[in-house]
Amino acid sequence: MLIKLAWRNIWRNKRRTAITVASIFFAVFFAVFMRSMQLGFYGKMIDSVVRFYSGHVQVHAKGYWDDQILDNSFELNDPELKAIRENPNVEMAANRLEGFALSSSGDLTKGVLMIGMDPELEDRLMDLEPKIQSGALFGANDRSVMVAEKVAEYYKLAVGDTMVFISQGYHGVSAAAKYPVSSIVRFTSLVLNERAVMFPMKEAQNFFGAEGRATSVAVILGNPNKMDKVVNELTASLDTSKYEVMSWEEALPELVQAIEADGAGGLIMLMILYMVVSFGMFGTVLMLIQERVYEFGVLLSIGMGRLKLWTVVFLESIFTTLIGAVLGVIGVYPLVLYFNHNPYELTGPAAEAILDQGWEPVLPASLDPSIATTHMLIVMVVSILIAFYPAFIIRKLNPVEARRN
Amino acid sequence: MSAVIKTNNLQKYYNPGESLEVRALDGVTLEIERGEFTAIVGPSGSGKTTLLNIIGGLDHETAGTATIGDTTITALSDNELIDFRLNNIGFVFQAYNLIPVLTAQENVEFIMLLQNKSKEERQRRTAELLKEVGLGDKMNSRPMEMSGGQQQRVAVARALASKPQFVLADEPTANLDSQSTSDLLDIMAELNQKENVTFLFSTHDQRVIDRARRVITLEDGKIISDEKR
Ligand SMILES: Nc1ncnc2c1ncn2[C@@H]1O[C@H](COP(=O)(O)OP(=O)(O)OP(=O)(O)O)[C@@H](O)[C@H]1O
Ligand SMILES: [Mg+2]
Numbered sequence: 059m060l061i062k063l064a065w066r067n068i069w070r071n072k073r074r075t076a077i078t079v080a081s082i083f084f085a086v087f088f089a090v091f092m093r094s095m096q097l098g099f100y101g102k103m104i105d106s107v108v109r110f111y112s113g114h115v116q117v118h119a120k121g122y123w124d125d126q127i128l129d130n131s132f133e134l135n136d137p138e139l140k141a142i143r144e145n146p147n148v149e150m151a152a153n154r155l156e157g158f159a160l161s162s163s164g165d166l167t168k169g170v171l172m173i174g175m176d177p178e179l180e181d182r183l184m185d186l187e188p189k190i191q192s193g194a195l196f197g198a199n200d201r202s203v204m205v206a207e208k209v210a211e212y213y214k215l216a217v218g219d220t221m222v223f224i225s226q227g228y229h230g231v232s233a234a235a236k237y238p239v240s241s242i243v244r245f246t247s248l249v250l251n252e253r254a255v256m257f258p259m260k261e262a263q264n265f266f267g268a269e270g271r272a273t274s275v276a277v278i279l280g281n282p283n284k285m286d287k288v289v290n291e292l293t294a295s296l297d298t299s300k301y302e303v304m305s306w307e308e309a310l311p312e313l314v315q316a317i318e319a320d321g322a323g324g325l326i327m328l329m330i331l332y333m334v335v336s337f338g339m340f341g342t343v344l345m346l347i348q349e350r351v352y353e354f355g356v357l358l359s360i361g362m363g364r365l366k367l368w369t370v371v372f373l374e375s376i377f378t379t380l381i382g383a384v385l386g387v388i389g390v391y392p393l394v395l396y397f398n399h400n401p402y403e404l405t406g407p408a409a410e411a412i413l414d415q416g417w418e419p420v421l422p423a424s425l426d427p428s429i430a431t432t433h434m435l436i437v438m439v440v441s442i443l444i445a446f447y448p449a450f451i452i453r454k455l456n457p458v459e460a461r462r463n
Numbered sequence: 464m465s466a467v468i469k470t471n472n473l474q475k476y477y478n479p480g481e482s483l484e485v486r487a488l489d490g491v492t493l494e495i496e497r498g499e500f501t502a503i504v505g506p507s508g509s510g511k512t513t514l515l516n517i518i519g520g521l522d523h524e525t526a527g528t529a530t531i532g533d534t535t536i537t538a539l540s541d542n543e544l545i546d547f548r549l550n551n552i553g554f555v556f557q558a559y560n561l562i563p564v565l566t567a568q569e570n571v572e573f574i575m576l577l578q579n580k581s582k583e584e585r586q587r588r589t590a591e592l593l594k595e596v597g598l599g600d601k602m603n604s605r606p607m608e609m610s611g612g613q614q615q616r617v618a619v620a621r622a623l624a625s626k627p628q629f630v631l632a633d634e635p636t637a638n639l640d641s642q643s644t645s646d647l648l649d650i651m652a653e654l655n656q657k658e659n660v661t662f663l664f665s666t667h668d669q670r671v672i673d674r675a676r677r678v679i680t681l682e683d684g685k686i687i688s689d690e691k692r
Contacts (some may be wrong), residue, residue, distance in 0.1 A: 060577045066564035139526025207487045356560060359521055361625070363542075364579055461556065 059364060064373035067382075071349065075378055082382025082437050085335040087390045089328055089433045091423075094394045095402065096324050098424035100317045102401075104306070109184050109248040111308045113152070113276030114285050117142060117292065120302045122273060123309075128157050128228045132300065140277060141295035147288050149276040152179050155262045155271065159225035159233070160296045161255065170209060170255045172223065175261020183278060186243060193217035193241030197259050202240035206254040210242040217241060221255075227267035231299040235265050299379065336440050343444055347451055349394040354452065355460025364452050369446045379441040383434040390430075397423035466520055466530075467629050467661050468495035473527035475513050475684070487513040489684035490527070495629070495663055500655045502675035509681040511665040512633055518663070519552055519631045520544040532628055534662040549577055553622025553630035555664075558638045560618035561606040567593060567617045568602040574625045592620035596650050612643025614677035616650060623654065636671055648674045 068075050108114050117139075122130035134153060140266060142151050152459050155174035177195050185206075186195055196202045202445055215221070219239050227233040238256065245251040263269050279288060285305050292303045354367055366389055401422035475488040487510045495501060495525035503511045514618055520536045521544075528537045531551055539547060563568045567587050575585040582585070593599055597608075598615040606614050615635055622630045632651075636644040648671060654660045664671075672678055680688040 059573065063562070063564065070564055151493050328656065349686055353558060356554075356556060358545065358563070359519070359548065359556075360574060360621070361547075361552075363545055366577070458516050 060168070060369050061460065064370045065375060067374050068264050068369065068377055069354060071318050071346075074246065074345060078378050079336045079382040079385065081335050082379055083386040083440075085331055086132070086383045086386025086430075088331060088435060089436075090387060090390045090430050091393060092328065092428045093325060094390075094423040094425070094431070095397065095421050096321065097426060097429060098398065099421045101319070101424050101426075102420075102422055103313065103317070105305050106247045107310055107313060108278065108282075110245065110250055110278055111276075112274075112304070112306045115277040115280045115292065115304055116306070116309060117277065117296070118274040118302055118304075120300055123302060123304065126156070128155075128226075128266055128268055128271075128272070128273065129286070131155065131228065131273045134270050134272050134440055137301075138296055138301075139275070140269060142277060145291060147279050147281065147284045147286060148277055149280040150179065150183055152176060152183055152276045152278075153259060153272040154276060155228070155259060155266060156273050157225055157227070157254075157266055157267060159223045161209070161221050161223050163215060163219065163221045164334070166213055167213055168209065168253075170223075170253050171250075172225070172262065172265070173254060173256045174259045176259050180292050183276070184245075188243065189243050190265075191242045191244055191276075193239065196240045196360055199260065200258055201237060201239065201261050202257070203237045204241045204243050204256045205239050206251045207242060207244040208252045209255060210239070215239055215242065223255075225266070227265070228271065231267040233265050233267060237261075245366055246340070248381055267311075275340050285421060332436065332440065335437075336444065339375075339379075339441060340444050343447060345373075346371070346374075347448055351455075351460050355457050355462075356457055358455060359457040364455070368445075368449045368452045371452070372442075372445045375441045375445050379437050383437050387430045387434060394423045394425065395428075398425050405411050465497060466494040467497050467499075467532060468663070468683050469528075469530040470514075470518065470672055471530075473476070473517060473526045473529060474525045475510070475517065475522070476525045477482065478584065479525065486602075486684045487522070488517070491681075491684070492527075493679065493686065493687055494586055495690070496660055497629075498655070498659045499627065499677055499678060500675055501677040502506060502672050503663065503679050504667070504672055505681035505687075508539070510628045510684040511681055513684075514681065515633050515663070520548050544603070549574070549625060553625060553627035553666060555615065555622050555630065555632035555635045556609070557634045558614075560621070561614055563606050566603045567598060567609070568604070571621045571624050574621055578625055589620075590622055592623055593616050595618070595654065596620045597646075610643065612639050612646055615639065615643070615647050618683055619647070621655070623660060629663060632662065632664035634665055634667065634668065636668055642670065643668070644670065651661075663676045 070216055090181050117131040119130050142148060151382055152175065157172055159170055159172045161170045181195060191207060196204060203221060205221070213221070220234045220236050222240060223234065225233045245254060257265070263271060277288070279285060289305050296303060357367060358364065399418040403420035404421065471492050473488050473491040474486070477485040477487060491514060491568055504513060505511055505667060510537045513522065517524050517537075520539065524537055528535055530536065534547065536544065536547060562573065565573060571589045571592055572585045575588065590599070590602070593602055596619055598613060598616055598620070601609060601613060606617070609617070619630070639647065651662055652674060655662055677689070679686055
């Protein structure tokens with residue numbers, strides 16, 4: 059009965075309810091949209107970092123992180139390394155052998171990052187196939203290179219052209235070779251897109267004179283939330299005088315900081331938004347009480363307890379808030395879905411700032427349902443807190459005075 | 464016969480001891496027996512509402528006692544009084560008695576819900592009472608869809624639904640036209656006769672006073688006459 063009463067009371071002053079519902083709708087709509095864009099952007103950054111650079115967790119030889127040279131590579135057939143692939147949370151582990159080289163083609167030269175890798179594994183990891191602009195991904199035993207888009211543009215290369223590479227290999231051996239271009243790829247990571255050249259692991263070991271060696275293992279986890287656990291487990295099972303285990307957060311503290319700083323700005327905006335909306339909600343509750351005082355007086359007089367009286371008002375605000383919040387989520391969903399499929403492309407100075415950081419200036423919205431539930435929860439909590447005010451009024455209500463107007 | 468209501472030297476002073484002291488009740492002692500149909504009359508400001516509020520457990524006295532049945536209500540706390548009112552006193556106020564979002568039926572049923580009566584009893588009694596006040600066909604109407612007189616009749620039905628010891632009505636006809644007034648009085652008188660419901664009401668209206676079987680007249684917070692007819 060109290061529920062029925064509360065529900066009907068909502069429709070009693072339609073204008074007031076509409077205002078409240080609209081303001082909650084707006085708050086949830088805006089908050090969810092903003093957070094989805096924000097978290098989507100962070101998610102994309104993190105994802106590219108994880109996929110193209112470090113993995114969720116990276117294992118490399120001790121000393122490599124500070125001095126990324128081939129001499130700091132490690133033997134792949136070390137039995138200790140089995141611990142990585144045997145860890146139940148590890149979904150993929152990709153060996154990579156990386157080194158800088160001077161490339162040339164025609165009379166141009168350019169410094170590039172040469173990455174030896176397993177094409178089949180990295181295709182799954184980096185989702186390479188759809189990014190290939192022309193040609194086809196090399197096989198594990200091929201002797202050819204996949205060139206990043208910008209490198210190919212610089213040299214005006216086409217598939218089938220030949221490139222020459224010169225570098226210093228493992229223990230100072232001199233490395234030189236020429237390879238045909240088997241494909242041109244567009245990396246979403248702008249740093250890679252500027253300077254990466256990929257070739258098969260076997261050929262890389264051959265080129266750098268580093269038989270059976272790698273510079274890093276990029277570890278991808280099934281559940282990224284298990285990252286700290288996996289770091290601890292791997293650190294425990296590997297000889298830490300030989301190896302170093304790093305999460306992407308350790309590997310890229312600037313990224314973590316940038317995300318936190320940016321996130322804090324967004325949270326301040328949301329706080330202001332919620333403050334404005336809370337005042338609005340409080341105002342409508344004040345109106346509601348004023349309208350209802352006489353009726354409260356009658357009900358209290360005929361013997362309705364104060365707790366029941368308050369329960370009706372409480373349910374009323376909960377229902378109103380819920381309607382606004384649910385409508386807000388329903389309303390924002392198509393928009394978020396749209397921006398998830400068609401990431402928003404930034405232009406102007408903001409885009410340049412992001413480009414400078416090495417990221418693509420596109421914002422795909424996050425579809426994480428916890429964003430919607432979080433903001434629904436926030437408005438619910440706000441409305442529950444506001445409902446304490448009527449509790450206070452009803453507790454002090456005097457049946458005679460309440461009926462005096 | 465046993466007294467339903469007893470007051471003993473009931474006093475209510477506003478702003479006591481100050482120059483603006485108002486003696487709204489100044490020593491009221493009375494007894495109301497079961498089955499009475501009694502009007503409290505007197506000029507405006509004579510203390511009628513104050514008296515009914517204290518007897519109804521809605522307001523506190525300055526001195527004296529009020530007893531309903533065996534309970535000295537002037538000794539109860541505010542929260543005890545809420546429960547006491549629910550189970551012992553039926554109220555009809557001057558206007559806007561009903562919950563606007565509930566139908567006539569739901570308004571009557573509501574008080575029995577507060578009393579945790581069974582659904583079966585609630586429905587039976589609601590139908591019975593609405594029929595008795597002549598609104599058997601208005602069960603599903605909301606207050607807005609009813610006239611002032613009909614609303615007051617629903618309020619009477621609601622007041623009786625809780626099976627109170629008596630019904631208090633502070634100027635129940637003040638907002639009604641003469642036809643509605645006479646209809647409401649007919650219904651109250653009939654319930655009083657047939658079911659022995661005790662009514663205590665205040666009024667300014669001579670036609671209402673004429674229907675009462677006992678008239679207590681207040682002036683300046685004192686009983687100046689008490690006549691039974
Ligand atoms: N809260 C209050 N503060 C001060 N004085 C009050 C208060 N309530 C009532 N009074 C005074 O007490 C006296 C009795 O008031 P009461 O309302 O009981 O009279 P009444 O007989 O019901 O009058 P009416 O016929 O106009 O309804 C009046 O003088 C009134 O002004
Ligand atoms: Mg009065």
